[in-house]
Amino acid sequence: MSTLEIKQLRKSYGAAEIIKGIDLKIEDREFIVFVGPSGCGKSTLLRMIAGLEEISGGELLIDGARMNEITPDRRGLAMVFQSYALYPHMTVAENMAFALRLAGVPKAEREQRVRVAAKTLQLEALLGRKPANLSGGQRQRVAIGRAIVRQPKAFLFDEPLSNLDAALRVQTRLEIAKLHRDLQATMIYVTHDQIEAMTLADRIVVFNAGRIEQVGTPLELYHNPANLFVAGFIGSPKMNLIGAVVRESTPGALVLTLDGASLVSVQPATIAAGAKLTIGLRPEHIVVDPQGPISGHVEAVERLGNESIAYVGIGASLPLTVKLPPQSPVALGDKLHLALNGHAVSLFGEDGHALGWTQPQAGG
Amino acid sequence: MKASFAFRIWVSLLGWGVALAMFFPVAWMVLTSFKTEIDAVATPPLLFFHPTLENYAQVNQLGDYAGAVWNSIAISFGSTALGIALAMPAAYAMAFFPNRWTKDLLLWILSTKMMPAVGVLMPIYLISKSTGLLDTKTGLIAIMTLANLPIIVWMLYTFFKEIPGDIIEASRMDGAGALAQIRIVLLPLAGPGIASTGLLAVILSWNEAFWSLNLTAVHAAPLTAFIVAFSSPQGLFWAKLSAASTLAVAPILVFGWMTQRQLVRGLTFGAVK
Structure with a gap:
């Protein structure tokens, strides 16, 4: 459980600046959703937090410690990818236990933690299967399970529902909300879908062209949009x-x-x-x-x-x-x-x- | 669309024609190796004759076949293992952490293959001589590793590119350092690609003649040097030369035949999506 602080964070590729100086403080156990049109920099910012993209300027702090130069494997964060990114040559159980295996957790404890996570996500019957033999929704649950097992400082979700069909998306959305209540964990969630943002978030961060347009609770954004961009983006119709x-x-x-x-x-x-x-x-x-x-x-x-x-x-x-x-x-x-x-x-x-x-x- | 019957007949005929044309010299060589020297030069060429194993016996007496086979195996497998070990981290870095120089670097690596080998023969010879690596397996392994490295890097790079970057990133998030990523994720996933790269490198260095002829004499002479030893001093003893050549290609032919499924799969990897 942890807090996360971003100070004047910047990212540029050559002359093109993608993230233009972002300040944000994420509280312990908060569910934060980054939302914005494609190309607004929300995924890049998430990947910078994860350590998968270098930070060009500014500072990232997790629990007060500077993370800029720390490699992703040492940041203690777990990420759920849009493409699930499961290891195709490992079974569901091996996928979920992978991080623990790398960390040198004893086998008995590994199995125990995988069993608990599998029960939470109703994956018990699938533990012996390979990812190729799972449906899209099941793969998504395994990807989430892989993150849960690690008990990370924070969960990062990169458009996790985009590859699911509409019915499954609603169901998984509810499961993620329940997971957040049960785990009491800090979660950062990227989506371009404002309904996901409204339903899941404690606070929503609206991005546009590499900047934050507004930060607030879903209803704050809905009733008091700070500017025309947020007004047009939040709410349907x-x-x-x-x-x-x-x-x-x-x-x-x-x-x-x-x-x-x-x-x-x-x-x-x-x-x-x-x-x-x-x-x-x-x-x-x-x-x-x-x-x-x-x-x-x-x-x-x-x-x-x-x-x-x-x-x-x-x-x-x-x-x-x-x-x-x-x-x-x-x-x-x-x-x-x-x-x-x-x-x-x-x-x-x-x-x-x-x-x-x-x-x-x-x-x- | 279904091809017409006549078209398929023609394609079949063409396929068989090309296959036979490519197989004929090899078949003729094997056939000749079982002839006597007189039958071997008969005009018109004999298709039916009394086979003899005499050539094989003589080849083994005149040269050290077993030694040459061992040298070939040591050099081709040694250089391949070393080449893959060196190329893996390079290909991994270029495939998963590309920057603006990656494309140029890859082209530069390949461009080294465009220079004729004879251009660097003198310096390499002198370096080998002064380091005492002339006519040693170690020396030839080093040369063959460097000669095949560009191709190995390119092939591995292509195979690694086929692996979704997300999977590597997921393993980084899961706490895998560079070595663990290569060992636990990349190696199993790119297994078929790595295997076919290795097979190709083994075959290339088995067939390599230029460096082995110029840098070896007796101790490290592989099969290519062994055959050459039969071509010039023995004059035109076609049957014995054929026997020596058959012996030289036999091990790699058997090896290639056993691994052809792997080889074809590796070389067409990613071609069909």
Whole structure:
């Protein structure tokens, strides 16, 4: 069990800088998820923590000790790879006991620890098999088992569910969450899937282009995105982001003109009239209201059974995404009047940052 | 698409034709080795004759066949073992930790094979002489190791490249240092590749004549030197030369035949995905 601290970490290949100075502190027993679009540097950062990539600048500390020059075999971390990376010439039991064998753990203890891990992961019946004779889900469990057996300082997961089919992914996601509760271990998990991030994380770190955009609990990110990138990345369907101009500003109330000329009034901090900004509206915070200020024609309807998603053209560059009750009688081409449900909106200035939002951590 | 019957007939004929053309000299050599010297030079060449083992008996009297076989075995297997031991870490480093010089380094390694051996004969000869390695198995093993090293490095590199890097990385995370990675993970996984590289190196150095002729005389003379000893002083005694040649290729032929499955699998490794 351990804490992990990253200070101004950098990685560059020649002139190209992939990781541009990252600061992050990961607490003991925390489940941290790195999320971001592909190429944002999240996997590279994980591999730098693991020791598989050299650190070009900055410092990595595990339990206060500098790790930059320590080889991966001496960092005491376990990693679960996207490709599972099992040793094909060894049985499941040998795969799981490999690290203990290298560490010189006596055979009886090795077997005991493999048995315990195999029981946790329901792998007991498969211990004698080779990886080639296992299904994808079973291989993934063996890879996790191999990590558990070592009792590492921290677990590193590199997109571990990407190679599984959708049903198995949900099931394994739940198992990983349960594992985290049972083991009380520090876990760092990389994914590009924001649903995995939302469901698993104690804290999510959103990456973009080699930098951290925001760090926070899943609900913090959902309700208070720090900037346009996080607002657009977290949540499905995506948050509506619409250009707007402040038309009237009185203390405690703001009247905005949206692209497409609708008028809405919201209630945030005071901003001078005439200021340009972007308003962020979650699809579930918009309701059908015959007196509503926003109007437009329905361009598409998706019925998902538990809800219906309508895309309403309001004259802005993108249609407004609206979450409606499942039986909502909207049809293609209907004219809808919409209103904001309460005042749950986010406002972003011209620089893309949320208004009134300040970075909680220094240095980022 | 299924090939037409006529096409398959032609391909079969072509295949058999090429195989026979390649096999014919060897077959003729073996046949000649059982003829008397007079039958061996008869015109037109005789296909049916009274076989005799006389040539084999004489070859063994005139030269030290057993000694030459032992030298060939020691030199080819010794140089191969040494070459693989040296090439393994090099290929491992280049396959799993490439940097921007890896490609150039590989080409440079291969480029050493492009220089004609005779270009360095003089310095090598003098070095061998002054170090006392002339006409010793040790000297020839060293030369053959260096001569085959580029090919061994290249083949091992290619085989190692086929092994997913994730597996090596997983073993590093599991606590394996470089030696443990090579021994416990790389060696079993690249086993067939390493074996076929070894087989090829053994065959190459068994057939090698240039260095063995120039750097050996009596003590370390391998089979190639043994045959040459029959070609010039004995003049045109075709039957005896054939017998000597048959004796020289027989061990490696048997060895190749026993390991051909391994050899073919290794050489086509990764070609079919």
